[in-house]
Amino acid sequence: MNIVMKHLLSDPRIDFSYCMQCGGCTAVCPAASISDRYNPREMMYRLINKMDLMDYPLEECFHCYSCKYICKLGNSASDIVKVLKEEKSEREYREHPIYKTFYERGLCATPDILPPDKILDWGPSYERAWNAVKRFSSLREIPHDSMVDLQRIADLSEDKRFKKINDLEIPKKEIKTDKIYLFKSCFMDAQYPGATESMRYIFDKLKIDYLDDPRQSSCTGFAYYADLMPFGTMLVNNARNFAIAEESGYKNIATACVTSYGVLNECKSILDSGIGEESNKILKRVDLKYKGDVNVMHVFEVLHALRSKIKKKIKNRFDGLPVAIHYGCHYTKMFRELTIPNSLEDLVSVTGAVPVDYGEKDLCCGMGFSDTLNNRDHSRRIAERKLLSIKEAGAKVVISACPGCQITFDRNQEYIEKKIGERFDLVHLNYSQLIALAMGADPNEVVGIQTHSNPIEPVLEEFGF
Ligand code: SF4
Ligand code: SF4
Helix, strand or coil: CCHHHHHHHCCCCCCCCCCCCCCHHHHHCHHHHHCCCCCHHHHHHHHHCCCCCCCCCHHHCCCCCHHHHHCCCCCCHHHHHHHHHHHHCCCHHHHCHHHHHHHHHCCCCCHHHCCHHHCHHHHHHHHHHHHHHHHHCCCCCCCHHHHHHHHHHHHHHCCCCCCCCCCCCCCCCCCCCCCEEEECCHHHHHHCHHHHHHHHHHHHHCCCCEECCCCCCCCCHHHHHCCCCCHHHHHHHHHHHHHHHHHHCCCEEEECCHHHHHHHHHHHHHHHHHHHHHHHHHHHHHCCCCCCCCEEEEHHHHHHHCHHHHHHCCCCCCCCCEEEEECCHHHHCCCHHHCCCCHHHHHHHCCCCEECCCCCCCCCCCCCCHHHHHCHHHHHHHHHHHHHHHHHCCCCEEEECCHHHHHHHHHHHHHHHHHHCCCCCCEEEEHHHHHHHHHCCCCCCCCCHHHCCCCCHHHHHHCCC
């Protein structure tokens, strides 16, 4: 066995035994569709034939998990890329603003991470939207005591190598509507804070018993996939998030973001495979213990279970509004066994909106994590395909469940329109924003429509707002 394979197989994230070279992963891989240097089947060939992979362009992977979704043997090129990239890492992440923001404030993103003067290609509409975000509400502040614990965890876990103990199992998920731990997203709050505010608005109107815990840190998912956060820190940081949720009695974690949903389910699966005890040695230093009691859901799954109650509270209907649903790959493909089919379509339909089918529904948004920071043209090539397909299907609004996807579509739309000389005129909303608007929430104060690059007003005017 070569050293790379031996190393891979000892990693708790990897479940790989054989590749029959069927090419299924390459057929659905968005990176392979735009690159002549990268394809997952070839990467697997190199791996099983003990060829060098350190020069392979691993950074081209979008981490969309289409390869895992399609592979009959359950192989995940995405996870293999993650582990191999860590081998190449030279710890430059410590100087990156995203890691520093996590270390100093417990969040991976604040509005300062993506200022308009550093992202000129998002255009003047982004400058206006960014200023509106800064005025929207105060930034999340993690209490000082929690920050002391988080820094301790980061220092103790940074070089920790977790070795596989047992094979991973798919985490068990139950859809609960009570004792909800609202797991906020730092990218959502840094770009579209009205989406989180809309979730709080809907929860309050439905009288859901939920905890909005200021101690909750970032899931670190964006940083982890962008090679800016060590695996050990990501894992123990989330063991801490789980431990405080367990301690509070609000064990039903509902994530605002699809990346958080995938990362928390991944962490739960790894911790429950025996690694929880190893992590607890670090958590003990901050007087916490992970017991394995949490239940991880997405917020839209909670609302889907309560859709008949929501229906009774609709004040402003969007009857006949054609919408395109985009779930996010880390919901549909990363843990496909946990997916509730058609849940978002059913949920937004209570507003009167009509979900339309479109050819590229399964395609990733193109966010690609590090691409959003370093290679936006790579992202935009995929986003363009997706938006063209949505426009062709006649949708007026794109409904996302993930802030990363919404950022990719909304912030890049104007640039893509100019590049291809065609207007999409699409509006981008989180499902919670559409539902909150329909329930009577204030478009600016709650929903935060002023923080979007593409104006929402034309749709609101059409429906008499
Ligand atoms: S990883 Fe799976 S899908 Fe890809 S070539 Fe191998 S067997 Fe086929
Ligand atoms: S995660 Fe997506 S981009 Fe990466 S290899 Fe798999 S299919 Fe291709």
